[in-house]
Amino acid sequence: MVLLILLIVLAVTVASTPLLDRLLGRNAGWPIAAVFLGLTLLVAAQAPQVLGSGEPLEFSRPWMPQIGVELHLRMDGLGWLFTMLVTGIGALIMAYSTRYFPPRRRFGFYFLMTLFATAMSGLVLADDVVLLFVFWELTTIASFYLIGLSGPSASRPAIRTFLLTAMGGLALLAAAVLLIVRTGTSQLSVILADTSWTEDTGFVSLVAVLVAVAVFTKSAQFPFHYWLPDAMAASTPVSAYLHAAAMVKAGIYLAMRFTPAFGDLLLWNTLLIVLGLTTAVVGAVFALQQHDLKRLAAFSTVSQLGFLVAVIGVGTPEALVAAAVHTVAHALFKSALFMSVGLVDIQAGTRDLRQLGGLRRRMPVTAALAALAALSMAGIPPLLGFISKENLFEAFLHAPGPAWFGPVAGAAAVGAAAFTFAYSFRFVYGAFWGEPRGDAEERTASEARPSFWLPAMTASLGGVLLGLTVPILDTMVNEVALNATHEAADAHLLLWHGLNAALGMSAAAVGLGALLAWRSRSGDALAGRDLVPVTGVWIFEFLHEGIVRVGRRTGDLTRTDSPAFHLGVPVVLIIALASVVAVVGLDLPPVAGQTAMGLDWLLVGLMAVAVGAAVVTRSRMAGLALVGVAGFTVALWLFFLGAFDVALTQLLVEILTVVVAVLVLRRLPKKFHRVKRSRTALTAVIAIGAGLTAAVGAYALTGRREISAAGEYFLGNAPEDTGGTNVVNTILVDYRALDTFGELVVLGVAGLIIIAVLHSSGLLPVHSSRRVVVGGTNAAYPPEDNTVLMRTVGRFLMPLLVLWSVYLLFRGHNEPGGGFIAGLVGGSGFALLYLAAPSDDRARIRLAYPAIIGAGVLVAAFSGFLGYADGSFLKPLHAEIPLAWGGYFHFTTALVFDVGVYLAVVGVLLTALNELGLERGEGSVREPEGFRTDRPSAQASGDDAPALDGSTTGGNR
Amino acid sequence: MNALDVAGIVCMTAGALVFLVGSIGLLRLQDFYARLSGVSIAGALGTALLLLGLLLHYPTVDNAIKIGLALLIQLATAAVGGNAIARAGYLVGVKPTEKTQFDDLAATEKDG
Amino acid sequence: MTLAITIGIMVAGGVYLMLQRGMVRIVLGLVLLGHSVNLLIMSAGGVFRRDLPLLQFGTALTAGDPLPQAFVLTAIVIAFSIAIYMLTLAASGSDDDTEDAS
Amino acid sequence: MHYIDIGLAAIVLAMAIATYRILTGPSAADRGAASDVVFFGFVGLVAMLGYRLDTELVVDIVLVSALVGFLAALSLARLITGGKR
Amino acid sequence: MNTSLLPLFVAVPLVSAGLLIVLGGPLWLRRTLLLAPSSAALLASTGLIWLTRDGAVFAHNVGLWQDGIAIPFVADVLSALMLWTTSLLALVCSAFAIATGDDRRPFFATLVLVLTAGVSGALLTGDIFNMFVFIEVMLLPSYGLLAMLGALGRLRAGRIYVTVNLLTSTIFLAGVALVYASAGTVHLGELAGAAKEDPAVAVGAGVVILALSIKAAVVPVHGWLARTYPAASPAVTALFSGLHTKVAIYAIYRLYAMIFDGDAKFLWIGVVAFTLTMVIGVLGAVGENTTRSILVFHMISQIGYILLGVALFTELGLMAGIFYLIHHMIVKASLFLSTGAIEHTYGTGALDRLGGIAQREPLLALVFMGAALSLAGLPPFSGFVAKLTLVTAAVDDAQWTAVAVMIAVSLITLMSMLKIWGGVFWGREPKPHELPEPAVVGADGSVATRTTVPVKIRPALIAPGLVLTATTLCIGLGAQVLLDLSAQAAAGLMDTSGYVEAVLGR
């Protein structure tokens, strides 16, 4: 319950930051600090249970039961320690922030900081690996924005930080998933208690490496250390929190948490100790080199975390005790140090050591608290830092592995500690002692108000107090070590352990450090020098650039607007698929009947001629005509195969395609574009491959069964089911009317989009190569007289076409015909009118063709809805209507449906003729009035869209 | 096979051959305007014979009307189509053969 | 087999045209491909029963499978719709060349 | 082999020849004229196939073809002149 | 449930579309006719999800013809979920189009309605030829929407789009023909398991799947998508991204489960292709320099993730894939809409011309970033759950390469999202003269010369994205709801007997 309260209180705090910010501005930090303090006390109050009796607090709720993920929280000693740090240090930083920032609203800051605290608490309390990961990533996201808050210059560092820590997060995710799948649970404590997976060396090594990557990235360990100083772009309170209690400590927590599983794994020990100590040394050296106090503190964090990682890598209970103590010590001194950097920065206007000096006189309190923190960091008794370092040294000496490994590790630690002493000295001496070195401003710096330095002083004194009363930490550190290693520890923390190796090492570190500080003029001699040729940032940007470049190349693979490329790839894939099938081979049934009749060969020959010619011609007109010939041949084929309606449709469509295509082709040059020979060869190869594939496929995969059950059903039942004897038509308007409905919508939409596209883009003018050369006075020129022949013939044909089309419409259910064929015939009539007209103006067909299309769709849909009277959409209804001359007319709503089809077809043909066939005024897509008057229904559409009138009715232009 | 059938086959075969000769005309005749004669051989006589053959095979009143109508339409439209293409060719300046004796149409232009 | 050969010829020609420059040739290629698939659908119904599925005129026993015929009819109309739209695109905006470099 | 097949072959040959003319031109008008022949050939083929395949219904196709075939010819003529009526 | 209502998902928008053409009418009426069908569909599909949540399958023989003869419309939890998501997206994208003024273009509303009708039909039909028809119903309006709206290159893009899609549809139809040739039916219920038993059916169905893969833009047939989507208007891109490729993905799931019965011997092909898709897509994304082209390449990459679920074909994998699919549709549309709002207002989506928008538009920034983090698979958004379950499924199936790739790719995904973030939301604000003229003229038809950086992005442009980002957050936080439904859907795909029983009564 406590755990739930804790998280809820935090979440509520996050949610209330906008309000607090609005009411209090920067002072919003006070109530937040109070809340954090309260939570700290709440957590502290759990110590008797969690630390004393070793009973962890637990809470659980289902979240993703499908994969066994729960909202499972658990606070043991380890969790308790980190929660204390998160809330305790959090309270100090929040209080500090109220004075650090200038007095105005800081919405994003408080929101993100509290979110950060929430995420961090969640992280250390999560007892579910998925939940752990969720909070882990939340800290990443929060830190990204916190860094980014500082303005444009911070965006790159923020992004670098995000990507690097997200990479670690992904490693953690991989580890989590591996564990879930392996152990069948996502509960962390169960996984860690399970020894079955830790015995599989390969598996445990993989998981260990993944977790180590997460730890190293989050805790800024070599070679991922660069992000932490990089992130100094963030404001100082952010840095203080990030470095002392949150974010980087997440890595430490993770490493400690997984020690029960990996503690005995030499790979883990070695990895952590070697890289940890390397980081400790490198970070300390770099810290000594800095001029900027904040960067110095940042490299110091890198180094101190190196110590922590390395000692966790040792894996013994004693080592974990040392880790626990040092975690606390570091949290206190590092938060104090950062806060003092902020104090100096604000009060003196700079944090550059080259400008600072002698501040102790004007800022004595700050000087004192900084010195105390630095002393703790340097490992000087009686501060807590001294005790923790003693324990660290002791632990390193007992590092696992070969006998020489412990002493070497110890020596490295001493080296790092010496540098630590040196940079601690540089920090305090450079800023507060000596003489002022800079300009006016910091000479006039004054001490901050108590409310500003008090939080820092608290942290600083905490190190002193705990150092003096260190045995009170015994229970806690023993419990932490127990939780982290699953082995009991029996540590007794003391300031004075007697004369032992660790004390000697401490002395050596201090001595060497003093020597180093003296020889390097407190670091000035080393500062600013490039010790290594490349920086981590450079490597990151190099890799980043590299990936972007590779990405660019990848995009280039398909970066072409030539349809040929995009069309060619699928064809090649099909050929490949066919080749594979051919190689593998199929067991096919025998051919079920005769697949060739003598006459068929005529059509094969005709098709070969037509297609062959269409392929080689360079004339657009010839191309069109020849493809038309191929289309006629298809119609003949359909006729051969007994598909009479289909053949008729194909024929009509072919003609109308030519009619429409001509309207377009005249706007284009006579000849097709030239194509390079190499391309011709390539496309020919692909084409032949595709042709072979199609021919073999068609032969092998079709015609090997008797008529299908469905086909048999239709032939047997159509008259009885539908009252129609034209079985194909009954399928179209009865059985599968839904297909036909879709098809008529497709056709209608084609008409609409032609209008829409022309509305937005317009057509090309007639191509110059197609101009008439004969003069206007030539008797062959005047259209009025010269079209008289076609008009006269048209006058006789038109009624025939209309009659014929109506006849076809009505008889379709029983004999060849139906809505499509009838519509195409009717549409042909309009095409004739268009073609025979002596002028464009007289060719214009003054009908609201979009409305005809719409009416077609509505009529078809209406007949569909009639079907609901009998239980289903598009179910045809039947009635026998008595005829005047006797007998009955079998009426079915399928006929209504067919009327809808008819209308849509006619509407589309009208659209094509009017939109493509008529010339428009130059630069205008408007057409003359008159059209509008025919269409009252379209009038309203322009009312509140003056710029784009006719917005739903393309005819209204 | 009755007499009508035989007549039908004869008609059709003859029509097909006429048709073939017409299209050979497309190859052999000298200029565009001459080749239009090939078109009308195929479109008029050729098609007419073929339709007649069909009628002889299915000699019903119904078919007589339909085929008669079809023939009428075919002849009318073939003629108008031929005219349209001839005029189109003339308008875009398709050159007649050198042998052409005179061109009254071109003269109308000069007069104009 | 004859139908399969026809399909092969059309596909080869269609693919060839489709892979050339210029929208019009692409459209023509796609039209050919569309035809060939329609024939494939007919082939899928079987080519050995070739009588008309018009029950007034013939018998259901030898009629061709009507279902593929209905499919083809639908497919023809859809292909027609798209073809006229593609032709519009070919003459809309600029020349129908589909490539920048010549 | 049927008697009529000679005729069928003759028409197909004729259509092939016309196709050749479509291909070679030389003028657009020639292509248009040749296309007309191909279309007539189609009508003729249908008529003969009606005979050959024993389907009276071809009369319908012939009628529709005659009605609409005209459109193709007019359209091609229009293309030759670039749309001039 | 009265199953005869199922065809209304198709019929209602079509009637509305027809009325729009015939009636015209004032703007409010036209907008009502545009929004009402999607709203109704959203409600209806919510009900449908409720009814199918326990695995029930509802089928209706359209026209009441007998089983196996009629075209069946089938709703199970998978199709219900898809219907819900597509309705939501149609609604939200229409609202966005109203805000940008796209809806005033001729036939815009009509085309969107037809598009949604096509999508619904394709999702509900249990007949592969009918699916072809509805895919065409969906595509035709898209051809117009792409070419009539959007940037300068829209006609070029339109040409690629229409030709590739037509070729693909042709291939699809060829596949349908081959299936019919061998199996003698196009009815999904009768085809259940047919490809597993008969290799000839497998070839045909394989061709169908291949065609769907092209439509879904699987590598190596992804190029067309990357070239075309950025050319459309933002609202249209969002609509397409949410609907088009996703219908193809849905169909792949459905058909592979039904016809192939999840046949294990072909799955490796999918694993290879989809893994490649993840990599190529994300690399392409990171190399691009405008918001939309980055997002479009991502989409390709994410399609790889989604389809991996079906390539695993385990209960867990399918569940993860379906969850991913729903999540992705919402998030991707949100991203297109929020970057679209910027593009619409600032006239460009080029990263180097924009900057500092987080400062000016904190809400929009939040909307974008939420969706971006979700896309990259970060908690607490739905993308995290999607990635987690999918990775778990892949680990469970021991697809180690795929696991490694998924993890690595999500880092690069984040990288490219941060590229947008750094280029557009952070960084220097652009000077007025650096921005192009607004891409679309104002609602009053005026075209003003740009003298200032646009003041404020209108709330109406932000709200649609906000709705979707809020949805992804809710799905992430309450993951069990969608996970449950996805699990149910996956179960329906693993064992298709319920579906067959519903459509054939056996």
Add this chain to the structure above:
Amino acid sequence: MTHLMWALRVLRFPFYAGWEIIRTSFEVMWDIVTPGSASTPAFVEVPIRCGSDLETTMLANLISLTPGTVTVAVRRAPATLWVHGLYVKDRASFLEGIREMENHILAATRLTGPPESAPAEGGRN
């Protein structure tokens, strides 16, 4: 009586037209199948007497249908056709041939039969 005569003339017309088509077809076909060419082509201006559009159309179409001649251009006032003839020996005989056709058409279209008066000789020489 007039009507009966007219009906007979109408009935006769198809046979006339058919015969003309057959005759001219064989003429041209002979030219096609024999080597070389006997053609003497020309574009001829043909003044006509046809009054209505129907008559003009019938004449122009018959000209086009008969191989060897094709109507290229039409004018309604004064009614004139421009015909491309493949075998134009001389202008007069060619015009005479057309006039013959016209007579048959007018006989069929007019109740009164073809006008006896010769048209004004507007043609060129």
